[in-house]
Amino acid sequence: xxxxxxxxxxxxxxxxxxxxxxxxxxxxxxxxxxxxxxxxxxxxxxxxxxxxxxxxxxxxxxxxxxxxxxxxxxxxxxxxxxxxxxxxxxxxxxxxxxxxxxxxxxxxxxxxxxxxxxxxxxxxxxxxxxxxxxxxxxxxx
Amino acid sequence: xxxxxxxxxxxxxxxxxxxxxxxxxxxxxxxxxxxxxxxxxxxxxxxxxxxxxxxxxxxxxxxxxxxxxxxxxxxxxxxxxxxxxxxxxxxxxxxxxxxxxxxxxxxxxxxxxxxxxxxxxxxxxxxxxx
Numbered sequence: 001x002x003x004x005x006x007x008x009x010x011x012x013x014x015x016x017x018x019x020x021x022x023x024x025x026x027x028x029x030x031x032x033x034x035x036x037x038x039x040x041x042x043x044x045x046x047x048x049x050x051x052x053x054x055x056x057x058x059x060x061x062x063x064x065x066x067x068x069x070x071x072x073x074x075x076x077x078x079x080x081x082x083x084x085x086x087x088x089x090x091x092x093x094x095x096x097x098x099x100x101x102x103x104x105x106x107x108x109x110x111x112x113x114x115x116x117x118x119x120x121x122x123x124x125x126x127x128x129x130x131x132x133x134x135x136x137x138x139x140x141x
Numbered sequence: 142x143x144x145x146x147x148x149x150x151x152x153x154x155x156x157x158x159x160x161x162x163x164x165x166x167x168x169x170x171x172x173x174x175x176x177x178x179x180x181x182x183x184x185x186x187x188x189x190x191x192x193x194x195x196x197x198x199x200x201x202x203x204x205x206x207x208x209x210x211x212x213x214x215x216x217x218x219x220x221x222x223x224x225x226x227x228x229x230x231x232x233x234x235x236x237x238x239x240x241x242x243x244x245x246x247x248x249x250x251x252x253x254x255x256x257x258x259x260x261x262x263x264x265x266x267x268x269x270x271x
Contacts, residue, residue, distance in 0.1 A: 041231060044224045047256045050217075054263035057204060061197040084186075091182050094175045101172065129186065137194045 032115045036093040039086040046083045084129060089122035167226050174223035181216040188213065205267035213264050221257035225249065 024030065053071075056063040070076045096114050099105050105114050188209060192200050203209055228249045236242040 037231065040224070040227050044228055047220065047224070047260070051256050051259045051263070054204070054213075054260050054267075057197070057200050058263035058266040064197040064200065087182060087186070091179060095179065098172070098175060129190070133190060133193060137190070 028119075029111055029115050032093065032119060036090060036097075039090040039093070042082070042086045043090055046086065049079070049083065081126070081130065085122060085126040088125050088129075089118065092118040092122050092125075167230075170222065171226055174219050174226075177215075177219045178223060181212070181219055184212050185216050201267055204264065205270060207268065210264050210268040214261055217257055217260040217264070221253050225253040228253070 021030075053067050056067040071080060096105075096118050099114065100111075105111060188203075192203060195203075204213065229246060232242065232245045232249060236245050
């Protein structure tokens with residue numbers, strides 16, 4: 001940690017450090033901040049699915065059948081389910097951050113409530129969307 | 142010399158480690174693209190659900206129709222810019238070794254442009270029916 005120490009009058013004196021993330025007790029807002037970043041990174045990779053789907057549709061019926069087969073498989077459905085949740089959670093988390101940008105909702109009780117709402121809301125919306133998908137269309141094929 | 146420059150120590154300036162002086166640009170772009178992403182994401186979910194389980198011919202026709210194609214293109218371009226800046230932020234936060242950092246930043250740009258172009262090309266091909 002040589003770079004954290006400075007010479008003052010010939011004596012090695014440790015420089016003050018600001019508290020690290022690991023020092024704080026985990027809070028919901030902290031966890032959801034991390035989840036927001038993780039879902040963002042997941043959606044980044046997930047754009048490959050969107051690109052595959054669109055390229056296949058533009059390529060022809062055979063390529064499109066391949067995508068439909070994968071999306072309809074157990075693994076495909078799990079990935080799509082995760083993608084749906086990540087998309088909705090990232091969107092609701094983004095809305096929360098936009099609200100905070102206006103300096104509203106930053107009181108302790110308010111920010112906890114907002115954060116809990118995005119978490120519960122994203123799970124609920126994902127389940128509702130998939131229920132609609134299965135009831136109306138029979139799910140991905 | 143402006144007042145802000147005095148915050149940077151001479152050593153920092155020599156090493157070129159002062160403020161990049163463009164940080165608020167990315168901050169604001171992130172806000173603009175996230176506001177745009179709200180209606181575009183809802184539109185994408187509706188479009189994908191409307192196309193689920195349909196035949197290839199129907200999917201081609203719907204995705205290629207002007208309004209749907211424009212909304213899809215807006216979603217793709219907006220998302221690409223949003224995730225380009227977002228991933229850059231993640232890389233700058235976690236990758237400290239110079240070589241790996243520059244390779245990662247470059248890879249981020251390549252990936253984003255490739256995915257965005259692939260999606261946009263597919264939509265345009267469907268729309269123009271070539």
